[in-house]
Amino acid sequence: xxxxxxxxxxxxxxxxxxxxxxxxxxxxxxxxxxxxxxxxxxxxxxxxxxxxxxxxxxxxxxxxxxxxxxxxxxxxxxxxxxxxxxxxxxxxxxxxxxxxxxxxxxxxxxxxxxxxxxxxxxxxxxxxxxxxxxxxxxxxxxxxxxxxxxxxxxxxxxx
Numbered sequence: 001x002x003x004x005x006x007x008x009x010x011x012x013x014x015x016x017x018x019x020x021x022x023x024x025x026x027x028x029x030x031x032x033x034x035x036x037x038x039x040x041x042x043x044x045x046x047x048x049x050x051x052x053x054x055x056x057x058x059x060x061x062x063x064x065x066x067x068x069x070x071x072x073x074x075x076x077x078x079x080x081x082x083x084x085x086x087x088x089x090x091x092x093x094x095x096x097x098x099x100x101x102x103x104x105x106x107x108x109x110x111x112x113x114x115x116x117x118x119x120x121x122x123x124x125x126x127x128x129x130x131x132x133x134x135x136x137x138x139x140x141x142x143x144x145x146x147x148x149x150x151x152x153x154x155x156x157x158x159x
Contacts, residue, residue, distance in 0.1 A: 004137060007131075007132055007137070007141075008141065010131075011128050011129065011131070011132070011141055011145070014127075014128045015124065015125070015128055015145060023080070023082065023084055024047040024048070024084060025047075026080060026084070027047055027052065027076055027080055027084040027085055028044045028046075028047055028052070030075075030076045030079050030080060031044040031052075031054065031072075031076070032044075033079065034072055034075040034076050034079070035072060038061075038065075040095075041056060041057045041058075041061050041095060042054050042055065042056050042057075042061070042065070042090075042095060043055045043093075043094075043095045043096060045093070047084070047085070049086075050083075050084060050085060050086035050087065051085075051086065051087045051088075051089060052076075052085050052087070052088045052089070053088075053089045053091065054088060054089070054090050054091075055091060055092070055093030055094055055095050056090050056091065056092055056093070056095065057092070057095050058092060059092055061090075062090045062091070062092055065090050066090060069088050069090070072088055073085045073086070073087070073088055111154070112147065112150050112151060112154060113150070115150040115153050115154065117146065117149055117150065121149055122146075125142060125145045125146060125149070126142070128145065129141050129142040129145065
């Protein structure tokens with residue numbers, strides 16, 4: 001009998017999702033948890049090879065954040081349970097959330113769930129998850145892959 005970890009790892013490998021990219025995306029999502037008071041003045045934009053880039057609204061915010069860079073890195077890595085972020089680069093740039101009401105978690109989930117996947121995407125997900133014998137795990141894994149695919153569409157604006 002294969003372990004759940006093995007089944008999940010095989011399923012992730014079959015979907016073609018790069019594990020490192022998945023972990024980096026997780027680190028990007030943690031920014032708002034680490035710095036919730038800065039949500040309207042900052043926006044994580046990328047992470048590559050442990051270097052996270054965060055746009056800020058102006059040079060004053062950039063200067064203030066530079067003093068706390070190590071603390072932010074430590075917090076993200078602590079929450080993630082792994083050292084994903086080795087450096088944070090703050091730069092003045094476009095922050096799309098400025099002046100906007102922050103979308104609530106419930107609104108975001110509704111928007112995410114409203115995205116319909118193409119038949120070939122659903123077929124691929126079903127093929128991968130069909131190999132899992134335990135029905136509860138199979139269904140949970142299927143929902144996870146569906147959500148991940150929907151999330152990828154939101155991020156890439158391919159809706």
